[in-house]
Structure formats: structure tokens, C-alpha cells
Amino acid sequence: MDRLGFIHDPLDIKILILYVLRRLPAPASPEELLELCQCDGGVGYFEYSDCLSELVENGHVLQTEDGYQITQKGARNADAVESSLPYSVRAKAQKLIAPVEERMRREAMLTARHENTEAGCLVELAMADGKGEVFRLRFLCAGEEQAKQIEKKFRRDAEGYYQKIAALMTE
Secondary structure (H helix, E strand, O other): OOOOOOOOOHHHHHHHHHHHHHOOOOOEOHHHHHHHHOOOOOOOHHHHHHHHHHHHHOOOEEEEOOEEEEOHHHHHHHHHHHHHOOHHHHHHHHHHHHHHHHHHHHHHOEEEEEEEEOOEEEEEEEEEOOOOEEEEEEEEEOOHHHHHHHHHHHHHOHHHHHHHHHHHHHO
């Protein structure tokens, strides 16, 4: 059965993978990268997987604990060839990439971590705005389970918590 889409050739699949990774500010999880690269409808999982493995082996893509990210070598080569991707494929990919890119940028500006100390479980929360740190808060909590819950809620609505703290402090 014929597949839809413009991307079928392994070289085009590799270029698409590099195109996507080049636009992300942080490593992409394997699932996230696959979803972004299937924007065309012509990319099959096994072909994609083979191409990604080759890009890792050749040093164009780095596989880390956090996911996949493009290397300098990959970015240089992508610069030279990404215009060969059909415009419609690039447009579809960019439309899918935009919200992922925004989420990654936001996550990079948030800090939510904890450590167990002699005094108890110390939680640290911080938020930046791209130019500098907006606020940092450190406090002891009841235990690690509570710390994880606080971190999760903070990551979900850091801006809201910042506004609430500012409002409390200015009342």
C-alpha cells in the first residue's frame, strides 16, 4: 500500500529529523520526536527509527538521558540541506513544533527541586523570565512526597503562584 506524504526517502527523513531538532531549545523525548516527524504522513516508524539511529551513529544527533538533541555537526549540515524539504512539510512541522518549543522554553525557566537534609526535606522553587530570575523560594516541608507534590503544582502554574505571593506580600 502506498503511503501518503512527500517524505519517503531515508535522506529526506534524516533531513526532517534534523529540521525538527534544530528548532527545539531542549532535548526531545523519543515519543515527542517521533510525533513531530510524522507530520507528513509518509514517514513510517521503522524507516524513521533506522534514520534516527544512523544520525546518532554519525554524530549528527546526540542521545542523552533527556532525549535527542542536534549536535553542531548536525546543525551545520541541516543548514545546508533543510531547504530541500518541501515547503508544505516544513510548514506542517513548524506548526507542530511551535507549542512544543514554547513548553520547552517555559520549563527551562522554572526550577523545582528538593533535597533531604538533616533539618528535613528542603524544597526550592524558582522562576525566570528569560532575562533573569524573577523569584526564588526555599522552604522545609513535611517530607519527600509533599515536596514532589509541591514541585508538580508549581511547574503546572508557576506564574499563578508568583502572582498570589506578590498579592499576599503587598496586601
